[in-house]
Amino acid sequence: MSSEHKTEGKLELIAQKTFAPYKEMYKVVDFLNRTLKEKNVIFGLTKDKDGNMTISIYET
Incomplete structure (x- = not known):
């Protein structure tokens, strides 16, 4: 078992x-x-009610 x-x-x-x-x-x-x-890494994309987009970067 690792200690991550x-x-x-x-x-x-x-x-x-x-x-x-x-x-x-x-x-x-x-x-x-x-x-x-x-x-x-994983990239996500969301769009809000005003149409603006947010890119998110996640580490797995």
Whole structure:
């Protein structure tokens, strides 16, 4: 049994950035997730009620 500080399966938020809507941002997030999955990072994308988008970066 290892003595890791993170709980197994839990994502740790590294950074977030909110910006104006970009119609194809989901393609960028998909590309990043496919390309960097071996680096233990996951990217998320949300859109708020005003249309602003937030990209989140998590460490697995």
